[in-house]
Amino acid sequence: MKHRIYLDHAATTPLDKRVLKEMQPYFSEKFGNAGSLHFWGTEAREAVERARGEIAKAINAKPEEIIFTSGGTESDNLALQETVYPNRKKGNHIITTSFEHHAVLHTVQFLEKDGFEASCLPVTKEGFVELEEFEKALTAKTILASVMHANNEIGTIQPIAKIGEVCREKGILFHTDAVQTVGKEKIDVEKMNIDLLSASAHKFYGPKGVGFLYVRQGTKIHPLVHGGGHERGLRSGTENTPGIVGMASALKFAVKEMDKENARLKKLRNRLIDGCLGINDSWLNGGREPRLAANAALGFDFVEGESMVLMLSDKGIAASTGSACSTKSLEPSHVLRSLGLPHVKCHGSLRFTLGKDTKASDIDYVVKSLPPIVERLREISPLHKGVDLSEFEEDVEHVHEH
Numbered sequence: 001m002k003h004r005i006y007l008d009h010a011a012t013t014p015l016d017k018r019v020l021k022e023m024q025p026y027f028s029e030k031f032g033n034a035g036s037l038h039f040w041g042t043e044a045r046e047a048v049e050r051a052r053g054e055i056a057k058a059i060n061a062k063p064e065e066i067i068f069t070s071g072g073t074e075s076d077n078l079a080l081q082e083t084v085y086p087n088r089k090k091g092n093h094i095i096t097t098s099f100e101h102h103a104v105l106h107t108v109q110f111l112e113k114d115g116f117e118a119s120c121l122p123v124t125k126e127g128f129v130e131l132e133e134f135e136k137a138l139t140a141k142t143i144l145a146s147v148m149h150a151n152n153e154i155g156t157i158q159p160i161a162k163i164g165e166v167c168r169e170k171g172i173l174f175h176t177d178a179v180q181t182v183g184k185e186k187i188d189v190e191k192m193n194i195d196l197l198s199a200s201a202h203k204f205y206g207p208k209g210v211g212f213l214y215v216r217q218g219t220k221i222h223p224l225v226h227g228g229g230h231e232r233g234l235r236s237g238t239e240n241t242p243g244i245v246g247m248a249s250a251l252k253f254a255v256k257e258m259d260k261e262n263a264r265l266k267k268l269r270n271r272l273i274d275g276c277l278g279i280n281d282s283w284l285n286g287g288r289e290p291r292l293a294a295n296a297a298l299g300f301d302f303v304e305g306e307s308m309v310l311m312l313s314d315k316g317i318a319a320s321t322g323s324a325c326s327t328k329s330l331e332p333s334h335v336l337r338s339l340g341l342p343h344v345k346c347h348g349s350l351r352f353t354l355g356k357d358t359k360a361s362d363i364d365y366v367v368k369s370l371p372p373i374v375e376r377l378r379e380i381s382p383l384h385k386g387v388d389l390s391e392f393e394e395d396v397e398h399v400h401e402h
């Protein structure tokens with residue numbers, strides 16, 4: 001294949017070669033268990049603690065507030081499940097939003113089965129949570145709020161500092177799933193009033209299977225994984241030294257290069273969005289700003305997102321319909337449904353997420369390749385000719401799902 005253009009960086013990113021270099025010694029020569037007392041152990045322990053310090057500094061936290069986990073899903077589960085049980089005497093109400101990642105939504109649903117009550121906030125059709133809606137959902141029994149920093153499908157960035165401020169005033173724990181923003185947007189847990197924050201290394205050019213949860217000092221939290229008492233008793237299991245070293249290294253580069261890279265990506269992203277919007281009956285999912293610099297989430301009438309993804313793949317372009325986790329399901333994306341898009345329009349979604357290696361010539365190639373694909377698919381689509389899509393639009397008032 002002549003072209004190999006990867007535009008699915010929200011699903012995962014390649015490991016930065018500089019990061020791989022820093023990780024390498026910890027697989028072989030410096031292979032010790034960070035829990036061992038001898039030299040090999042001390043060497044690994046020092047590397048883990050150095051990484052903890054660097055990660056903490058990147059988000060303005062204290063080293064002891066960083067708990068290493070296996071990734072975003074585990075961090076979300078730990079943050080939600082293990083703070084509500086210890087706080088159950090104070091109340092049983094959780095606030096979240098209708099377009100969270102399933103790692104949050106399904107955890108909240110699990111907690112609902114165990115007697116917790118949840119309010120799932122609607123979002124605007126532009127993909128933003130409104131402070132007013134958030135305040136309306138608060139009750140005397142609210143103990144935890146979980147609002148994602150940026151949405152993984154449409155890239156819209158949420159007003160989490162303001163939500164955090166309200167939570168702080170009311171004495172409610174505030175968790176944010178920042179899996180899509182750590183290393184891409186500035187994060188200051190103090191200024192943003194965050195009590196718990198989830199992150200995952202493979203989204204910012206680090207290794208897969210490692211992440212962290214920031215837990216504000218003094219937060220009542222129990223372990224999800226029990227065992228030898230690692231990570232201050234909050235996450236047992238031998239530390240993944242190479243992974244942790246790699247995560248810290250990746251974050252160091254990401255933070256250092258963030259401003260310049262975001263400015264570059266935003267230009268390319270806008271060029272891609274404008275190019276794609278040249279196709280008839282197309283639209284941008286979610287407002288253009290504030291949005292992740294790398295995200296272009298589009299929709300096209302009369303075509304299936306999956307067919308576009310497969311045909312783009314034949315042209316050497318990797319894109320997605322939305323979240324990588326829901327590609328096996330035929331259900332339309334809960335994120336797009338939460339914007340009020342009818343089923344029939346959700347099916348025509350296409351997400352491009354740019355990255356460090358994306359060049360202007362890649363964008364031009366995509367903008368050139370997509371129109372004939374859409375045209376071809378529309379030719380064979382039974383929906384295309386003479387069908388008024390509004391006939392398929394059910395009342396979207398009721399679609400705010402959990």
Ligand SMILES: Cc1ncc(COP(=O)(O)O)c(C=O)c1O
Binds near residue numbers: 074201
């Ligand atoms: C917003 C968000 N939260 C959580 C996750 C899960 O992270 P992980 O793959 O590290 O478990 C993802 C991954 O797609 C995500 O985008």
